[in-house]
Amino acid sequence: MERRDLLRAAGAATALSFLAPRDALAVWSRIARGGAVIGGLSEEQLALIGAIADTILPRSDTPSATDVGVPAFVNVIVSENDTDEDRAAFLAGLDAIEARAKTTGGDAFAQLAPSARASVIESIESESNRRADPARTYWRLKALIIHGYFTSEPVMKDVLKFEVMPGRFEGSAPMPIRTSMPPGEYRHA
Amino acid sequence: MREPTDFDAIVVGSGISGGWAAKELTEHGLKTLVLEAGGPVDPNTDYVEHVQPWAMHFRGFGDRKALERDHPVQRGCYACDEVGHKFFVNDNENPYTTPDDAPFKWFRGRQVGGRSITWGRQVYRWSDLDFGANAKDGHGTDWPIRYKDIAPWYSHVERFIGITGANEGLSQLPDGEFLPAMQMTAVETDARGKILKSFGGERVMTIGRAAILTTNHNGRLACHYCGPCERGCITHSYFTSLGSTLPAAQKTGNLTLRPNSVVAEVIYDPTRGRASGVRVIDANTMEAREYTARVVFLCASTIESVRLLLNSKSTRFPDGLANSSGTLGKYVMDHHYGSGASGTVPGFTDKRTIGRRPNGIYIARFRNVKTEHPDFLRGYGMQGGSGRGGWGRGGSMAGYGAAFKDSLINELGPWSLSASGWGETLPNENNTVTLDPTTKDKWGIPAARMDVRWRENELAMDQDMKTAMAEMLDAAGCTNIRTHGSNNPPGHCIHEMGGARMSLTAKDGVLNRWNQAWDVKNLFITDGACMASSACQNPSITYMALTARAVANTVAMMKRREL
Numbered sequence A: 001m002e003r004r005d006l007l008r009a010a011g012a013a014t015a016l017s018f019l020a021p022r023d024a025l026a027v028w029s030r031i032a033r034g035g036a037v038i039g040g041l042s043e044e045q046l047a048l049i050g051a052i053a054d055t056i057l058p059r060s061d062t063p064s065a066t067d068v069g070v071p072a073f074v075n076v077i078v079s080e081n082d083t084d085e086d087r088a089a090f091l092a093g094l095d096a097i098e099a100r101a102k103t104t105g106g107d108a109f110a111q112l113a114p115s116a117r118a119s120v121i122e123s124i125e126s127e128s129n130r131r132a133d134p135a136r137t138y139w140r141l142k143a144l145i146i147h148g149y150f151t152s153e154p155v156m157k158d159v160l161k162f163e164v165m166p167g168r169f170e171g172s173a174p175m176p177i178r179t180s181m182p183p184g185e186y187r188h189a
Numbered sequence B: 001m002r003e004p005t006d007f008d009a010i011v012v013g014s015g016i017s018g019g020w021a022a023k024e025l026t027e028h029g030l031k032t033l034v035l036e037a038g039g040p041v042d043p044n045t046d047y048v049e050h051v052q053p054w055a056m057h058f059r060g061f062g063d064r065k066a067l068e069r070d071h072p073v074q075r076g077c078y079a080c081d082e083v084g085h086k087f088f089v090n091d092n093e094n095p096y097t098t099p100d101d102a103p104f105k106w107f108r109g110r111q112v113g114g115r116s117i118t119w120g121r122q123v124y125r126w127s128d129l130d131f132g133a134n135a136k137d138g139h140g141t142d143w144p145i146r147y148k149d150i151a152p153w154y155s156h157v158e159r160f161i162g163i164t165g166a167n168e169g170l171s172q173l174p175d176g177e178f179l180p181a182m183q184m185t186a187v188e189t190d191a192r193g194k195i196l197k198s199f200g201g202e203r204v205m206t207i208g209r210a211a212i213l214t215t216n217h218n219g220r221l222a223c224h225y226c227g228p229c230e231r232g233c234i235t236h237s238y239f240t241s242l243g244s245t246l247p248a249a250q251k252t253g254n255l256t257l258r259p260n261s262v263v264a265e266v267i268y269d270p271t272r273g274r275a276s277g278v279r280v281i282d283a284n285t286m287e288a289r290e291y292t293a294r295v296v297f298l299c300a301s302t303i304e305s306v307r308l309l310l311n312s313k314s315t316r317f318p319d320g321l322a323n324s325s326g327t328l329g330k331y332v333m334d335h336h337y338g339s340g341a342s343g344t345v346p347g348f349t350d351k352r353t354i355g356r357r358p359n360g361i362y363i364a365r366f367r368n369v370k371t372e373h374p375d376f377l378r379g380y381g382m383q384g385g386s387g388r389g390g391w392g393r394g395g396s397m398a399g400y401g402a403a404f405k406d407s408l409i410n411e412l413g414p415w416s417l418s419a420s421g422w423g424e425t426l427p428n429e430n431n432t433v434t435l436d437p438t439t440k441d442k443w444g445i446p447a448a449r450m451d452v453r454w455r456e457n458e459l460a461m462d463q464d465m466k467t468a469m470a471e472m473l474d475a476a477g478c479t480n481i482r483t484h485g486s487n488n489p490p491g492h493c494i495h496e497m498g499g500a501r502m503s504l505t506a507k508d509g510v511l512n513r514w515n516q517a518w519d520v521k522n523l524f525i526t527d528g529a530c531m532a533s534s535a536c537q538n539p540s541i542t543y544m545a546l547t548a549r550a551v552a553n554t555v556a557m558m559k560r561r562e563l
């Protein structure tokens, strides 16, 4: 696509299409202002999630999971979207992770030193059966942490340099990928 | 001034078929009224393809509670997601029923533009292998047309809407008027070559043919590869009726588009033996109105058009309008789809893709083309694609810490390649749509009752999709090959067809070779209801071509005063 056309397209698209429905944006601005998620997770549960999230995705030359609000995202999913059954299973699983921290590391996960946190994570990740707690909830949480991190605005914009309108498709471009994300799965019927 | 109620032509529905009817009728100078059950859509404010996950309440996971409440059926469609659900019907207002042992999925949108806003944009011409299939094996009734009758109309449609694709010279998948093809990925190009070689040229993997612009075309801009087309396209780079045919119709000055107009009945005038017009219920006020016209085109989509005819009863047609043959509502089809295989492609680790290609690869039908398959009749095409795992792979990958994070940011997973079959369904008299005796929609119109089942031939073909795809992945050098079966019920493919089929004689079907009702000569049905067989290609371009062809003939008949 010609650059001139891309600009034309961008012009057409700057209308309102970048904006989410108002109610959707509202939740994130409320959380950004320090507002709570209705019926949400407790301080302790959020601290545990934050500690696990920052062990998996710590701050380096790019932000950490808590830097971009991952615990709040997990909170929204678990508290506002899960079925009662899934939420109960998740909360029980969090307890099982905490119990593992106490047996492996001798304290609540969030209180452990980085190396002790690492051993807890390794002990859970090394379990071959991912369907029994604490592994079951750990893997669900890990997927949520990764999703919450990489779909956050700072990470998509500043880290992945996500291009909303790439303007071209190349099927055989060279690595590396710093400038754009891999394609989403293509779906059609 | 009172709103006019008499027109040259009435078109019911403003989706893929209705948009084409509107464009062709108005360009031929006919004052045309398009009646659309749903509300208007404004691309500037309603399209949501550029809304990023961070701006969504559930970051793309969808609002489970709202979807379960308003879209219990529709949410089974991938496109009915956190932001795109607004282009799907509210299931509570639009019920349908099935027998307990025959689930059926009916995915649909009620709005100006119909499902052209959400469709997958894949377009493949049919060939004589398809139009001749019923005559050859005796299932269903013979099509009254062949490829030569429709070929110029495929070209007519393709030239106007713009189709990307590559010509391959295959008799079973005719070439078309294509804009430049989209690129295949490095592994697709490689796999294409290896599969061609392993199967003696019989199995051809080509780039998907899609109604998406790869160059600026007819005043619409080329695609900018943003990705989620099913949420709309502010630049109208893929074909919608809203962004293409309806504006063309508008430009003639002959179009009256009336949203929120639910057509409840086609009115039959027994003295003249014609359809005099339609009865409409205002979707918002529930007020009833009538409109009259010289010709009536039903383009409300397969099931809706059949339901409308079944609901249009008179002394002359007690079992539904234009149903003297007794075939109305029978021989309903969909594609059975989703079984196939996937594998990991070794190597190519120095390659990646840029941009989000809203298209995939297509493997043209190879079963029962030159040789006969022992287990089933007819065949299937395969659709799929390849890619490298992105950050999402981290969710199930062991590891933590800064290096783990960096690997998700800077590296990609291995390439994978997968495809699944889209299979032809045999026309069967017992696959039906009828009116439910008790259930009614929000506007008091009897709901459709679907009874459609996969049978022996479909199930046998389904098995073959898995093995054949696994063989191809093996030939392509894949490792870790896994087959997948699909339990998709009928309807799930959203290629519902039949119910008011075309036929050679009046006793065998509802429509003649010009999509004209045998029984009511000023009544035309040009959406998927007219199909006498399903072939295995995505069908919408065939509806468009048949619609344009039917209008041209209708106008000629009107000029000859035969209508």
Ligand SMILES: Cc1cc2nc3c(=O)[nH]c(=O)nc-3n(C[C@H](O)[C@H](O)[C@H](O)COP(=O)(O)OP(=O)(O)OC[C@H]3O[C@@H](n4cnc5c(N)ncnc54)[C@H](O)[C@@H]3O)c2cc1C
Pocket: A188, A189, B012, B013, B014, B015, B016, B017, B018, B019, B035, B036, B037, B038, B077, B079, B107, B108, B109, B110, B111, B112, B113, B114, B115, B116, B118, B119, B120, B121, B122, B123, B230, B261, B262, B263, B264, B299, B300, B301, B302, B304, B305, B308, B494, B495, B527, B528, B538, B539, B540, B541, B543
């Ligand atoms: C997610 C998805 C992916 C798809 N992918 C593909 C693909 O890749 N290739 C392909 O060929 N097809 C695909 N399809 C199918 C395609 O969308 C349909 O075949 C096509 O839209 C049918 O066109 P139509 O005009 O008959 O019906 P529609 O486009 O559904 O339009 C019918 C219109 O009629 C209106 N209507 C219905 N009843 C009434 C009434 N009583 N009164 C007034 N108006 C009425 C409806 O509101 C609607 O606007 C896909 C569909 C979906 C949902």
Ligand code: SF4
Pocket: B049, B212, B222, B223, B224, B225, B226, B227, B228, B229, B230, B232, B233, B234, B235, B236, B237, B238, B356, B358
């Ligand atoms: S990928 Fe292309 S066709 Fe699809 S919405 Fe984006 S610009 Fe439009």
